[in-house]
Amino acid sequence: MxxxxxxxxxxxxxxxxxxxxxxxxxxxxxxxxxxxxxxxxxxxxxxxxPGAFQIPGLCKIVRKHVPAKKAQKGVLNRLTGKVEDRPAKPASTTVRVRALKSLKSMV
Incomplete structure (x- = not known):
């Protein structure tokens, strides 16, 4: 079908x-x-x-700071089953969009 x-x-x-x-x-x-x-x-x-913006009745947009992550050695990769090293990741800024109640009720 x-x-x-x-x-x-x-x-x-x-x-x-x-x-x-x-x-x-x-x-x-x-x-x-x-x-x-x-x-x-x-x-x-x-x-x-201010790091946040709201479109009334639709969504809220927020700037989020993601802290740096340290390097890791000897971590098991679940996909391959091998032990690998993970490199460090620098701090970054992301944007999150959250639906408000009236937008959720439209769906």
Whole structure:
């Protein structure tokens, strides 16, 4: 039995067009709004920002610091069954996106 093809996610231009028709704004205005939103997220998650940004009702975006990991010697690799050395990893910064309650209820 063959599976039915899953619907494709809308492209950027399709999203812009759908929002423009729903709000009555032009595509250019919608693009400007998204650019402003991107700039605000960048400011909030940047080094001088608070490290968190919330899109009301949808998601919370958080900057997270991951500490450095020391090198390990003689660690068993579960896939191959061999004992290997793991190199050290430097500290890094990651971005986490957490869905809020109203977004979860949409699914």
């Amino acid at each position: 063959a599976k039915a093809p899953s619907p494709k996610a809308p492209s950027k231009s399709e999203v812009m067009a759908n929002i423009a028709t729903a709000t009555g704004l032009t595509k250019k205005q919608i693009t400007t709004v998204f650019e402003a939103l991107t700039a605000e997220i960048g400011k909030a998650l940047g080094k001088k920002g």
